[in-house]
Amino acid sequence: MNLHILGPFEPYILPMIYAVVIVLVLPLLAGYIVLLERKVMADMQARLGPMRVGPHGLLQPIADAIKLLIKEDIIPDEADKAIFWVAPLISVTAGMLAYAALPFGPVFQIADLNIGLLFILGVSSMGIYGIVLGGWASNSHYSLLGALRSAAQLVSYETAGGLALVSVLLLGGSLSMRRLVQAQAHIGIWFIFLVPIGFFIYLVASIAETNRAPFDLPEAESELVAGYMTEYSGFRWSLYFLAEYANMIVVAGIATTLFLGGWLRPFTSVSWRAPGSTIEVLDLIPSFVFLFASAYCLWRSPRQPVRIQKLVMVLVGLLLLGLAGLMGWSITASLAIRHGVHGAFWFMAKILVYLYAFLWFRFTFPRYRFDQLMRLGWHFLIPLALVNVMGVGVALVLYWQYGWGLGPSLVLTTLITLVVAGWLAVTDDRRQAAAALTSAAGGGD
Amino acid sequence: MIPTSHYLLLSLALFTVGVIGVLTRRNVIIILMSIELILNAVNINLVAFSHLYGSVTGQIFAIFIITDAAAEAAVGLGIIIAYFRNRETVLADEMDLLKW
Amino acid sequence: MPGDLMLNIVLFYFFAALAVVSAVLVVTRKNVVHSAIFLITSLLATAGIYLQLEAEFLFAVQIILYVGGIMVLFVFVIMLVNLDVSLHQLQFNRQWWVASLLALVLAAQFLIAIWLGRGAVNLSPPVAAALQPNSELIGQKLFENYMLPFEIASILLLVAMIGAVVMAKRRI
Numbered sequence: 237m238n239l240h241i242l243g244p245f246e247p248y249i250l251p252m253i254y255a256v257v258i259v260l261v262l263p264l265l266a267g268y269i270v271l272l273e274r275k276v277m278a279d280m281q282a283r284l285g286p287m288r289v290g291p292h293g294l295l296q297p298i299a300d301a302i303k304l305l306i307k308e309d310i311i312p313d314e315a316d317k318a319i320f321w322v323a324p325l326i327s328v329t330a331g332m333l334a335y336a337a338l339p340f341g342p343v344f345q346i347a348d349l350n351i352g353l354l355f356i357l358g359v360s361s362m363g364i365y366g367i368v369l370g371g372w373a374s375n376s377h378y379s380l381l382g383a384l385r386s387a388a389q390l391v392s393y394e395t396a397g398g399l400a401l402v403s404v405l406l407l408g409g410s411l412s413m414r415r416l417v418q419a420q421a422h423i424g425i426w427f428i429f430l431v432p433i434g435f436f437i438y439l440v441a442s443i444a445e446t447n448r449a450p451f452d453l454p455e456a457e458s459e460l461v462a463g464y465m466t467e468y469s470g471f472r473w474s475l476y477f478l479a480e481y482a483n484m485i486v487v488a489g490i491a492t493t494l495f496l497g498g499w500l501r502p503f504t505s506v507s508w509r510a511p512g513s514t515i516e517v518l519d520l521i522p523s524f525v526f527l528f529a530s531a532y533c534l535w536r537s538p539r540q541p542v543r544i545q546k547l548v549m550v551l552v553g554l555l556l557l558g559l560a561g562l563m564g565w566s567i568t569a570s571l572a573i574r575h576g577v578h579g580a581f582w583f584m585a586k587i588l589v590y591l592y593a594f595l596w597f598r599f600t601f602p603r604y605r606f607d608q609l610m611r612l613g614w615h616f617l618i619p620l621a622l623v624n625v626m627g628v629g630v631a632l633v634l635y636w637q638y639g640w641g642l643g644p645s646l647v648l649t650t651l652i653t654l655v656v657a658g659w660l661a662v663t664d665d666r667r668q669a670a671a672a673l674t675s676a677a678g679g680g681d
Numbered sequence: 682m683i684p685t686s687h688y689l690l691l692s693l694a695l696f697t698v699g700v701i702g703v704l705t706r707r708n709v710i711i712i713l714m715s716i717e718l719i720l721n722a723v724n725i726n727l728v729a730f731s732h733l734y735g736s737v738t739g740q741i742f743a744i745f746i747i748t749d750a751a752a753e754a755a756v757g758l759g760i761i762i763a764y765f766r767n768r769e770t771v772l773a774d775e776m777d778l779l780k781w
Numbered sequence: 782m783p784g785d786l787m788l789n790i791v792l793f794y795f796f797a798a799l800a801v802v803s804a805v806l807v808v809t810r811k812n813v814v815h816s817a818i819f820l821i822t823s824l825l826a827t828a829g830i831y832l833q834l835e836a837e838f839l840f841a842v843q844i845i846l847y848v849g850g851i852m853v854l855f856v857f858v859i860m861l862v863n864l865d866v867s868l869h870q871l872q873f874n875r876q877w878w879v880a881s882l883l884a885l886v887l888a889a890q891f892l893i894a895i896w897l898g899r900g901a902v903n904l905s906p907p908v909a910a911a912l913q914p915n916s917e918l919i920g921q922k923l924f925e926n927y928m929l930p931f932e933i934a935s936i937l938l939l940v941a942m943i944g945a946v947v948m949a950k951r952r953i
Contacts, residue, residue: 319814351916354841361849365821368856372814380860391853411916682786683793689895691797691830695804695823697888702808704880705873710813710859714820717851718804721827724839732834735911737918740839741927744919747846748934752941754851758858759948765862766951774874 251346266481267297276595291548307470320373324475327366331482333359338489341499341579352413371464383464386454392613397441399621403434403628404494417498424505426497435495442487450601488590496586499579522581526560615664627653688729695722707772720750792833800826838916
């Protein structure tokens with residue numbers, strides 16, 4: 237775009253447009269992820285979920301948002317008003333600021349910082365203050381305890397998650413998010429297959445980082461009321477909620493970029509062309525996915541019980557058809573457009589898969605008790621992450637200096653790390669059982 | 682470009698505020714926070730000179746200082762917690778058991 | 782480009798003002814939690830200054846370690862030892878004017894030193910290209926030239942960890 241009239245502001249226009257789009261779209265996206273969560277929860281519990289507000293419950297997030305906005309704003313009497321006011325803002329700001337370095341595709345990135353990953357980690361760790369100060373400012377015992385527990389959990393699992401990411405950085409060679417995806421394209425395999433233990437550690441750590449089940453003790457309804465969010469109502473609570481879901485998407489974005497290949501199509505290095513043309517068969521997958529979804533919607537639409545639901549199904553089907561057409565057209569269009577559109581599709585798809593895993597875990601696993609949580613973080617995950625980093629380092633030394641292949645050396649070190657993980661789990665269990673016995677017999681500390 | 686002396690003056694201002702904080706306040710936690718301010722001021726000084734001479738040595742020194750500050754804050758706060766458990770006070774004026 | 786220079790100047794004065802004002806507020810607040818929050822703001826402003834000085838890795842380290850680690854520790858301890866009665870006690874000790882005088886004399890000494898060395902310090906333009914790529918250079922220097930301080934720092938952290946755990950135990 238030729239924007240010379242803007243002079244010194246020219247390099248800032250496109251990033252600002254992306255930033256504005258993200259800030260506007262994010263609350264809507266968070267609301268619809270909540271709807272998705274309720275529908276998935278319902279599906280796993282053999283029921284239907286929200287169906288009343290709007291066809292198939294599609295307007296439920298809008299109704300929830302309106303309800304939260306018009307609720308009365310209650311501030312506890314003895315609360316520290318300034319901190320009470322500022323705490324949700326810190327959470328939301330820290331959550332949204334991390335989007336500045338996330339690559340939503342090869343083109344849609346606000347800023348390709350050369351310390352991108354470190355920036356996202358640092359800014360996400362600022363969210364702890366929103367929790368701690370919110371719990372403190374509420375001037376209530378439950379809030380303070382919940383806040384301190386939550387903050388302790390976040391700090392513990394931050395270390396483990398960071399170390400898991402370090403093992404990937406050894407292979408990727410740079411902190412810039414874009415370079416990490418390019419490193420995966422260069423090596424040809426996604427990092428999840430090279431460092432699966434790192435992915436597992438990061439998965440667990442990210443669930444604990446975002447206070448999701450099974451690590452949601454600080455904010456579970458049957459525990460300390462709602463933890464640090466107890467005294468917040470209406471719009472302030474919705475800010476905390478938005479911050480939590482924004483954090484979830486950021487964490488999914490980091491995992492996607494580092495472990496799942498970012499915007500790369502599966503089998504990037506495989507070039508399987510349709511005979512007699514330059515179209516890659518694997519590039520047709522997005523269009524087929526949308527075509528299939530659209531056909532399903534249009535096929536099911538006559539069977540809807542209510543007329544408005546029929547109409548909405550047809551509209552959604554047509555919308556998906558349009559998206560399929562967009563995917564198909566962009567294959568034949570210029571390389572930049574194809575890269576941008578398909579890259580964004582694959583990135584979103586991978587984030588949705590990762591978030592689906594989050595939702596799945598929430599409705600599958602029972603909650604961890606707080607001391608079990610801390611024990612898991614400090615006694616199991618951090619040593620495992622350290623051994624994992626050492627293992628990847630050893631594998632790289634074998635690869636560079638002794639001429640082994642990257643695959644075999646990584647497989648060897650992964651096996652050794654798995655043995656160490658097993659040993660850690662077994663000894664921790666034994667130590668825990670012994671401690672329980674002595675504390676029961678001796679009367680405790 | 683901004684002349685390095687501006688950075689030195691900023692560092693001096695933060696250092697002075699930190700020193701006044703250490704020498705003037707009674708609450709030991711605020712004294713520790715003022716010490717962090719002093720260390721921070723020194724860091725700005727180091728990074729300004731690293732920028733001036735184009736060498737990362739200043740930044741590496743600053744990283745070590747941050748590491749040191751973390752260690753010192755941890756131990757200092759541990760001491761404060763231990764003292765608070767025994768004497769119920771965090772005011773430096775009241776910690777006078779060793780006075781004659 | 783004049784736009785870049787303007788941006789540099791605006792950023793520097795903004796962050797510098799924020800840092801100094803926050804520092805003054807740290808030292809003068811009655812409520813310890815407020816002091817901690819203003820220290821966080823001051824540290825963030827310092828991180829901004831590092832970014833403006835093209836020290837990107839240090840910017841990230843400052844936020845992760847100082848703001849996200851040390852200050853969280855401070856805030857935890859403040860919440861554990863908080864006394865409501867402390868809001869009504871004297872905040873400054875009895876020798877505050879002597880202390881301030883001495884601090885200002887010290888500052889005056891530094892000012893004289895800066896003034897005397899002003900010729901050597903105002904060199905321009907700095908060889909900023911030698912600081913890029915920042916993380917890689919720091920990594921190289923840290924593991925090649927400064928390996929010994931690095932190891933000593935690790936031992937220091939280990940000792941500090943053990944010390945803090947022992948200090949905070951109820952029964953050793």
